[in-house]
Amino acid sequence: MQTIHSTDVELGHLAHPGEGAHPGVVVIPDVWGLSEHYRGIARRLADDGLAALVVDLYRRAPEPKIDDPGAFIRALDDRQVIGDVQAAIDFLGAHPAVGALRVGLTGFCMGGMYALLAGASCRGLSAVVAFYGMLSDEHGLLAPAPGERHDRARKPRTPLAAAGDLACPTLAFFGEDDPFIAVDDVHRFESKLAEEHRVVVYPGAGHAFMNDGRPEMYRPAVAADAWARMTAWFHRHLGKR
Numbered sequence: 034m035q036t037i038h039s040t041d042v043e044l045g046h047l048a049h050p051g052e053g054a055h056p057g058v059v060v061i062p063d064v065w066g067l068s069e070h071y072r073g074i075a076r077r078l079a080d081d082g083l084a085a086l087v088v089d090l091y092r093r094a095p096e097p098k099i100d101d102p103g104a105f106i107r108a109l110d111d112r113q114v115i116g117d118v119q120a121a122i123d124f125l126g127a128h129p130a131v132g133a134l135r136v137g138l139t140g141f142c143m144g145g146m147y148a149l150l151a152g153a154s155c156r157g158l159s160a161v162v163a164f165y166g167m168l169s170d171e172h173g174l175l176a177p178a179p180g181e182r183h184d185r186a187r188k189p190r191t192p193l194a195a196a197g198d199l200a201c202p203t204l205a206f207f208g209e210d211d212p213f214i215a216v217d218d219v220h221r222f223e224s225k226l227a228e229e230h231r232v233v234v235y236p237g238a239g240h241a242f243m244n245d246g247r248p249e250m251y252r253p254a255v256a257a258d259a260w261a262r263m264t265a266w267f268h269r270h271l272g273k274r
Contacts, residue, residue: 037079038130039072044092044121047128048075049084054132056271057125060087061118061144061151063241064102067091070246081264083271084130088121090114103174106143106167110187111150118151126157135159135271137201139263140166141243142213145205146175149192152199160270161203162263165211165240168222169193173213193218196225203230204266206259208238208252233262 036051045067049055058078062071067089078085091097099105118138126136137160140148145166152161167175169191170183177183203226207219216234223232235242235255242252243259 035080037076039076039079042086042124044086044117044124045089046072046075046087047085047125047130048072048079049128049130050079050082054134055079055082055084055130056134056267057084057086057128057131057136058267058271059118059121059125059136059138060085061090061138061140061147062087063142063144063244064099064106066096070244077260078264081268083264083267084125084128086121086125086128088117090117102143103176104178106146106174107177107181107184107188111147111189112187114147115151115154118147119155119157122151122155122157137161137267137271140164142166142241146192149199149203149205150190150195152201152203153192153195154198158201160201160267161199162266163203163205164243164259165207165214166192166205167214168218169215171218172215173218193222193225196222197227199226199230202266202270204262205230205232206262207232207234208240208242208255209234209236210239213240231266233259235259 039048071087075085139162141164145163148163238255241250
């Protein structure tokens with residue numbers, strides 16, 4: 034059994050196998066931010082032979098109070114978030130645990146949305162895996178509340194609009210029963226993708242099906258299948274173990 038190094042760093046939490054250089058993966062958490070759940074995901078990725086950095090998007094200020102996740106996400110400035118993701122990609126790519134090897138990116142819910150946006154705009158990425166990232170602002174969490182208007186300065190474009198600009202092989206997972214992401218949006222998104230990208234939709238799964246800390250949403254069989262597909266995708270496009 035290999036030794037895993039796991040520690041908090043300036044940009045978030047880093048976990049990597051103990052010896053040598055390994056392909057890197059930046060992890061973007063959901064709206065609730067860096068938590069023990071995502072530290073655990075980083076350690077699992079490290080156990081699969083990857084160096085994983087969970088980026089802490091809220092590190093500049095005290096832990097935010099989130100009463101309404103949708104309103105909170107809509108108020109975030111995507112330009113700042115993508116800048117933080119780029120900083121995490123650069124940090125991980127320069128870390129001795131990665132060396133000169135390739136870097137990929139994954140994210141969950143809000144993080145999945147930003148993973149798709151980063152795949153269309155960030156430099157230094159060789160693969161993306163997005164889990165149930167919101168795709169459009171026509172409905173779901175990104176849709177404005179009554180009386181609220183789209184803020185195109187903070188939210189210049191949606192992942193649906195950015196789909197054609199994905200610059201590295203991208204794998205996107207969705208649950209067929211997700212109340213926050215319309216299946217029609219998933220089909221529209223898939224229709225815009227180039228041949229090297231893939232979309233997987235799981236029947237009987239909803240939002241957050243990977244999160245074993247939320248038993249009402251967690252789907253163990255689906256999560257196991259998606260994890261295996263994710264790690265295979267990263268090892269294929271970032272370099273095999």
